Amino acid sequence: MDEATLRSKSLWLDQLDEPIEFRAPLDGDIDVDVAIAGGGYTGLWTAYSLLKSDPALRVLVIEREAVGFGASGRNGGWCVGEMAGELERAIDLGGRDAGIRMTRAVMDTVDEIGRVVAAEKIGCGFAKGGVIRLARSAPQLERQTEWLKDMRAHGFTDDDVRALDAAEATARVAATGVLGGVHFVHASRIQPAHLVRGLAEVVERLGGVIVEGTAVTELVPATDTNAAVKSRAKALTDRGTVTADVVVRATEAYTRDLSGERRTLVPLYSLMVATEPLPDYVWDEIGLREMETFADDRRMVIYGQRTTDDRIAFGGRGAPYRFGSGIDAATEQAHEVHERIVGTLVELFPALEGVAITHNWGGVLGVPRDWQPSVGIDRTSGLAWAGGYVGEGVAISNLAGRTLADLITGADSDLVSLPWVQHQSRKWEPEPLRWAGINAARSLAAKADAQEAAGKKPSRLTGLVDRLIH
Ligand SMILES: Cc1cc2nc3c(=O)[nH]c(=O)nc-3n(C[C@H](O)[C@H](O)[C@H](O)COP(=O)(O)OP(=O)(O)OC[C@H]3O[C@@H](n4cnc5c(N)ncnc54)[C@H](O)[C@@H]3O)c2cc1C
Secondary structure (H helix, E strand, O other), X not given: OOHHHHHOOOHHHHOOOOOOOOOOOOOOOEEEEEEEEOOOHHHHHHHHHHHHHOOOOOEEEEOOXXXXXXXXXXXXXXXXXXXXXXXXXXXXXXXXXXXXXXXXXXXXXHHHHHXXXXXXXXXXXXEOOOEEEEEOOHHHHHHHHHHHHHHHHOOOOOOOEEEEEHHHHHHHEOOOOOXXXXXXXXXXXXXXXXXXXXXXXXXXXXXXXXXXXXOEEEEEOOEOOOOOOOEOEEEEEOOEEEEEEEEEEOOHHHHHHOOOXXXXXXXXXXXXXXXXXXXXXXXXXXXXXXXXXXXXXXXXXEEEEEOOOOOEEEEEOOOOOOOOOOOOHHHHHOOHHHHHHHHHHHHHOXXXXXXXXXXEEEEEEEEOOOOOXXXXXXXXXOEEEEEOOOOOOOOHHHHHHHHHHHHHHOOOOOHHHOOOEOOXXXXXXXXXXXXXXXXXXXXXXXXHHHHHHOOOOOOOHHHHHHHHHO
């Protein structure tokens, strides 16, 4: 990986100070206490939490490209206290009380990240303006009303999420066609690459070791030989074998490259664009004065933020799933979906017509078969994992890291009994079934949005989408 290639992966990576320093690869076989495959938020928060709880631990993070190469260096910068599937899924997973506890833990994680970035002096533009989720059609408004009712029924208050009427929502985000919205309080705007690269430096300051340019090819479980000596877990790499008490898989959408993990998580693309820095008179018109992150409530997710240098960075899903869980660098930077995203941005804010788009990029989300993120450890094999966050991993990767550290060190904390711990999603279907299923769900979601935008009732197609993807 060279500097120009890494910079080309996102606006955020392009904004890193020059020159970008690359770390040395692994230099042959090594023995450590904990080996972590993947130098994104998950791997680094795990390393950070382990070293904070026991500074004597020998922790090694193994990164195939460079820290922040994956989604952690490319995302929308919504550090949001939400988990894929939200409250409803958390309750399905562990019952009412555990579901509420999980939801609260996810919300609180945003402040925990705020605390750490302040304490460790990680300058990543952390600004807690919440999310303004606009309702721009009657069905979107209806969905928000139902959701708020549900949140209230489970004890969440105005301090968590608040309904906005059309005037209040527009005062925050002056988009077109706003009928109302919600202000979800637990969210901060961040500069993603500054967070991941800053965190890596802190991990090193605490005594952790990070190697780059080193590909893990297989995670080998410890074996109980029934003899006095038990062989320990291993991460096999192209640069040597790492033996450890615990080996953590933190490779998210790229997990498909590890031996035996082809169908564990599918990579789904999310694509983004960034405008040039916008002048004050445009901001006077658009709003986002509190650095709120924003979206509307369509099914084919969109997301935006006002960047630290006054651009809009804006993204959306909708790029097709590639047969065989393909990942293709060309798709990331030039796809017709980028044009659609720019079209949606201008439809939201007509003042942006003609504004220069300086960056197009994209990256892959890791999606488990039941769309349920999880974290866990198998004590017999010495293998641990975290991920499957779909599009909401910026905040909960921190919760995952803290939880993994407690699981690994054996701490009896509140975190280790949260309902996502030890959850196992089933594997995805072999091809061509997953290609057909995922892309059918994708086009149904787009059709449902189009129907609702045309003023039709909440689309019945969405029941089918839910059945296809869950
Ligand atoms: C365009 C986009 C926008 C998004 N927007 C948001 C958002 O606004 N808010 C939000 O909450 N979430 C968002 N997400 C999701 C979020 O970015 C991810 O959930 C999160 O970054 C996952 O972190 P991670 O460390 O688990 O994975 P990654 O950041 O993908 O890190 C995995 C790392 O492992 C390395 N790796 C992979 N395979 C190997 C191997 N075999 N050996 C060694 N290293 C390996 C990779 O190079 C990579 O650096 C977005 C994602 C994308 C792509």
